[in-house]
Amino acid sequence: MSLTHSAHAPRHKRTLLLFLGFLFAALVLQSVSATSARADEVGTEYDFYFAGNVKYDSEPLEGVTISVDGNGYEAEVDTAADGKWKIGVPEKGTYTVTLDEETLPKGVIVAEGSASVEAEIKLTSSKIVNYFLGEGVRVTTSFWDQLAERLVNGLNFGLLLALAAVGASLVFGTTGLSNFAHGEMVTFGAVMAYVFANVLHWPLWGALVAAVIMSALFGFTLDTALWRPLRRKGIGIVQVMIVSIGLSLLIRYIFLYFIGGGTYQLPGAGEARITLFGTVALSVTDMVSMAVSVVVLLAVAWWLLRTRTGKATRAISDNPSLAAASGIDVDRVIRIVWILAAALAGLAGILWAYFRPGIKWDMGTQILLLVFGAIVLGGLGTAFGALIGAIIVGLLVEVSTLWIPSDIKYVGALVVLIAVLLVKPQGLLGRKERIG
Amino acid sequence: MSSSNAAPLKPVKSTGLHIGDAAPGVAKVDPIIIADNVTRQFGGLKAVDVEHLEIPRNAITALIGPNGAGKTTLFNLLTGFDKPDTGTWVFDGKQLNGVPAFKVARMGQVRTFQLTKALGLLTVLENMKLGSQKQKGEGIFASLIKPLWNKQEEEIEERALDILARFKLDTKKDDFAASLSGGQRKLLEMARALMSQPKLVMLDEPMAGVNPALTQSLLEHILDLKVQGMSVLFVEHDMQMVRHIADWVVVMAEGRVVAEGPPEDVMQNPAVIDAYLGSHQDVDLGVVTGRIAGEITSEVEDLLEEIDAETGVEHEIEQPPVVAPEKDEDSK
Amino acid sequence: MDWGSILSNTASWLISPETIAYALAALGLAVHFGYGGLLNFGMAAFMALGAYGYAISILTFGLPWWAGIIVGCLASVVFALILGIPTLRLRADYLAITTIAAAEIVRLLFTTQVFDSVTNSADGLGNYHAGFRAANPFPEGTYGFGPWTYNENGWWVRIFGICLLAVAALLVWLLMRSPWGRVLKGIREDEDAVRALGKNVFAYKMQALMVGGVFGALGGVVFALPSAVVPSVYVTSLTFFIWTILLLGGAATVFGPLLGAVIFWVIMGFLSNVLPALASSGFLPFMSTTQAATLRYILVGLALMLIVIFRPQGILGNKKELTFVK
Known part of the structure; x- marks a missing residue:
């Protein structure tokens, strides 16, 4: 597999955007026929055609060469000023539609998938072929280089996921709650960072630290105002879980209310990448992000293993009644766990905002299931399991894009989550439960 | 069918249940359960390690032992609620290891739980009806057509009311089970188990948490089970009660069967005294x-x-x- | 502020296809959670399978519309099997996480480019109405009065949906008064106790998952009947809205989900009309009309929390018969 791959241009990600359907075809047909007949249209005498619109950053690109090859027929066009092109073909069937990347402006490449795609005209008389263009340098990388790159990216993603997962796992361990609002705690950190850095124009480091502190405060507030009263009321765990769903909707739409549906960048996002070795290139932000994740995770591990409260936390996860009976102030420990979990989630949110990149109102919800997946993979309620689970999920998501299209990369992780439940429901590090 | 209306029952002890000396693993004249080499480990703790055990038919057998001796775990294993690491056992001539819990129950071996599992949001009568086996209306398609199961439902209700009357719960039949007292729930659980017309009734600590006023009535019900031809295996801590109603006593400690015999003899057994007053005597x-x-x-x-x-x-x-x-x- | 049109728009939500679709899905969830205690957080996937099963059967395979509905239901039954086999033996919270993950998998698979030729990826499917409309018994024209004035297609969708809903409600009522329903409710309370009574708990849970899933799929079909199938509809929020409806009306009741759906959509309809109107006429300072429209979702979240904390049995539920067991 690797041999054939290393010889070819990357074909790991298919990148065609195919718009089918009568409405759309009709729409495009109209706009295509409206353009003047230049070299952007060939083969108009035929009944069937491929067409598309080459745009980068919503700006049309002129003079990009597109060619169609197949069934003994070849044709080539350059895009018009509005980015449109159209190639008629004599018969139905499968053709190879290629965008010549040499003719793209400097620094622009086909970002997702290949510049050469197989397209088929089957039921309808036309097929729209569009490409996702993005910023970048066109390189032909070998399979192993790509793997190395994905592994590093996956590790980065896994580490930030671990920050969120360890917190959620501690909450689950001590309270039994699968907190569906954890994603919103992640978003909260990112939104706070945006408020301090972009709105109040604090220096970046101050803004990020303030965001994490605000997240911790957020956790404290939630525990004081909501979770603790619910514990006092003795409300069942399923009920509390559904309350967390309500809270998740509430907070998520409050974010939407205030920041709207757009995406915002933190200062320093999307900066240039430095090549480390081979094709592995990381930005300074990436490296700092990974370093911060590792340091914080080590600190949490130290806290759990060495400090009195940390040990108490594990004791409660192990056996709440035994812990309470041995004099641990369960309520106080749970409050600390909420604060810690919220701070970790906030930090994860900031790093996630750099990794995605961008801050969006539902960004936390996007990774909530991966966080849950990490927790289940590691064994519900064990913090170290969640850490390992998160890194596995992170690697899995990134590496799987070598074989599957990137728009279903989360599917792989979720399928593995279900598979693990099937084979080893107690997770990788969990223990079997005693019955009776 | 009615035996609880008379004066307190004088227990009629069954004797001559075993063959040979009453040692752990002794063969029985007519065993209903024969278990061999049953083990179950939790982490490093061997919770159950029973080499050979036979439970006599149509007798009341008590399973005693200090806390953590593996009694409940053995119960879970025998009833299919837990899977053993090793072991085989035969119930009423049928191999039962690996058989799921619901099939075990269908074969006539029903159990109750240490922590009572009354179905709180069902009424007492619904709880009872649930116990009945082979209901036509429990199939998803047949359930839609009432005439298919209506007649059987009426029979079940009649039987349920009959048993409820014996357990003096008939006045509560329309109450949610959650509204019953702890002792009443124990009674209901036992009554519900009887609805399935079992051969062997396994009671996990039937007396735990029961108010003393109800103890006598519970005891009589257990004795009544034997009168009606059922076998009983129960876990209990109250030695007084064990001595009073049990025909045979099996003593477990640290997962093993350490002694067996008629109650009077077992209480004198040094192994039993050791198990109860062993090195960790103060530790629960x-x-x-x-x-x-x-x-x-x-x-x-x-x-x-x-x-x-x-x-x-x-x-x-x-x-x-x-x-x-x-x-x-x-x-x- | 045009109160007349606001109230008229609000009233039309009483029998909108959305209301009927959500009521069907909530009824399915009542079978899952209210009666069976199954924490299904993947209702959106069952709806998606119903909607896509219907649309794809017609568009790709050229089946008649009624066969499309059957395909949608079968798809949800298969999904219930795939989902249930690994998870129904596990703890309730595992089921919750697995179902929500499986629902996301389904949505992503409908969204991805990979199956574009069948699913039309993110743009969704449309134009599959011909068969259903040809079966319309109502002659062409506009009928009704006041806010409930629709053309023949509008009425056909609504009446067909209401019939489906009525049949579904009748089925739930029949099932739950039977011994089958008794076993299911017993499982909700304590599955070990029911197992100890010789009932095949796994089979009952699986049947409940399938029955509820089919209702969810029918909800998806009704949702798809008047308009189009777009994958971005079937997000987890949709599942959570269904939960809100179920808990609002009363989880272990037949009519609770119907009442919940009506209340939910009438209030949502009212707010979607009145909030932007208030904002644009200056009654809600510091609020744009978009923000005003977002506000109603914030209120949904708040309402869900308050219901669960203060009235977990819902509007129609019995105070004693709380639906949350543990």
């Missing part, structure tokens, strides 16, 4: 395994350390830094 093993909330005494810690040393499993026992200012029992 339930607390150690975390099954029961209890005080962590220094003995418990010693024992835990011992277990840790053996198993390599780490337990965290945090000594309280200061006495907690506010303790919240509802915090879980």
Whole structure:
């Protein structure tokens, strides 16, 4: 597999955007026929055609060469000023539609998938072929280089996921709650960072630290105002879980209310990448992000293993009644766990905002299931399991894009989550439960 | 069918149940369960390790032993609620290991639970009806057409009301089971088990948490089961009660059967005395395994350390830094 | 502020296809959670399978519309099997996480480019109405009065949906008064106790998952009947809205989900009309009309929390018969 791959241009990600359907075809047909007949249209005498619109950053690109090859027929066009092109073909069937990347402006490449795609005209008389263009340098990388790159990216993603997962796992361990609002705690950190850095124009480091502190405060507030009263009321765990769903909707739409549906960048996002070795290139932000994740995770591990409260936390996860009976102030420990979990989630949110990149109102919800997946993979309620689970999920998501299209990369992780439940429901590090 | 209306029943002890000397694993004249080499391990702790055990038919057998002796685990294994690491057992001539719990129950071996499992949001009568086997209306398609199951439903209701009357729960038939007292729930659970017309009734601590006023009535019901031709296996701590109603006693300690015999003889057995007054006599093993909330005494810690040393499993026992200012029992 | 049109728009939500679709899905969830205690957080996937099963059967395979509905239901039954086999033996919270993950998998698979030729990826499917409309018994024209004035297609969708809903409600009522329903309710309370009574708990849970899933799929079909199938509809929020409806009306009741759906959509409809109107006429300072429209979702979240904390049995539920067991 690797041999054939290393010889070819990357074909790991298919990148065609195919718009089918009568409405759309009709729409495009109209706009295509409206353009003047230049070299952007060939083969108009035929009944069937491929067409598309080459745009980068919503700006049309002129003079990009597109060619169609197949069934003994070849044709080539350059895009018009509005980015449109159209190639008629004599018969139905499968053709190879290629965008010549040499003719793209400097620094622009086909970002997702290949510049050469197989397209088929089957039921309808036309097929729209569009490409996702993005910023970048066109390189032909070998399979192993790509793997190395994905592994590093996956590790980065896994580490930030671990920050969120360890917190959620501690909450689950001590309270039994699968907190569906954890994603919103992640978003909260990112939104706070945006408020301090972009709105109040604090220096970046101050803004990020303030965001994490605000997240911790957020956790404290939630525990004081909501979770603790619910514990006092003795409300069942399923009920509390559904309350967390309500809270998740509430907070998520409050974010939407205030920041709207757009995406915002933190200062320093999307900066240039430095090549480390081979094709592995990381930005300074990436490296700092990974370093911060590792340091914080080590600190949490130290806290759990060495400090009195940390040990108490594990004791409660192990056996709440035994812990309470041995004099641990369960309520106080749970409050600390909420604060810690919220701070970790906030930090994860900031790093996630750099990794995605961008801050969006539902960004936390996007990774909530991966966080849950990490927790289940590691064994519900064990913090170290969640850490390992998160890194596995992170690697899995990134590496799987070598074989599957990137728009279903989360599917792989979720399928593995279900598979693990099937084979080893107690997770990788969990223990079997005693019955009776 | 009605035997509880008379004066307190004088237990009629069944004797001559075994063949040869009453030692652990002794053969029975007419066993209903024969178990061989049944083991179950939790981490490093061997919870059950029974080489050979036979339970006599049409007799009341008590399973006793200190907390953590593996009685409930053995119950779980025999009824299919837990899977053993090794072992085979035969119930009424049928191989039962590996058979799922619901099939075990269908074969006529029903159990109750230590923590009563009354179905709280069903009425008492619904609880009872649920116990009946082979209901036509329990199939999803047949359930839609009432005439298919209506007649059987009426028969079941009649039988349920009959048993409820015997258990003096008939006045509560339309109440939610959740509204019953603890003792009444125990009664209901036993009555519900009878609805399935079992051969062997397995009762896990039927007397635990029952108000003394109901104890006598529960005892009579258990004795009544034998009169009606059923076999009974029950876990109990109350020696007085065991002596009173049991025909045969099996003693477990640390997962093993350490003694068997008629109640009077077993109580004199040195192995039994040792099991109860052994090296960890003050320690409630339930607390150690975390099954029961209890005080962590220094003995418990010693024992835990011992277990840790053996198993390599780490337990965290945090000594309280200061006495907690506010303790919240509802915090879980 | 045009109160007349606001109230008229609000009233039309009483029998909108959305209301009927959500009521069907909530009824399915009542079978899952209210009666069976199954924490299904993947209702959106069952709806998606119903909607896509219907649309794809017609568009790709050229089946008649009624066969499309059957395909949608079968798809949800298969999904229930795939989902249930690994998870129904596990703890309730595992089921919750697995179902929500499986629902996301389904949505992503409908969204991805990979199956574009069948699913039309993110743009969704449309134009599959011909068969259903040809079966319309109502002659062409506009009928009704006041806010409930629709053309023949509008009425056909609504009446067909209401018939489906009525049949579904009748089925739930029949099932739950039977011994089958008794076993299911027993499982909700304590599955070990029911197992100890010789009932095949796994089979009952699986049947409940399928029955509820089919209702969810029918909800998806009704949702798809008047308009189009777009994958971005079937997000987890949709599942959570269904939960809100179920808990609002009363989880272990037949009519609770119907009442819940009506209340939910009438209030949502009212707010979607009145909030932007208030904002644009200056009654809600510091609020744009978009923000005003977002506000109603914030209120949904708040309402869900308050219901669960203060009235977990819902509007129609019995105070004693709380639906949350543990």
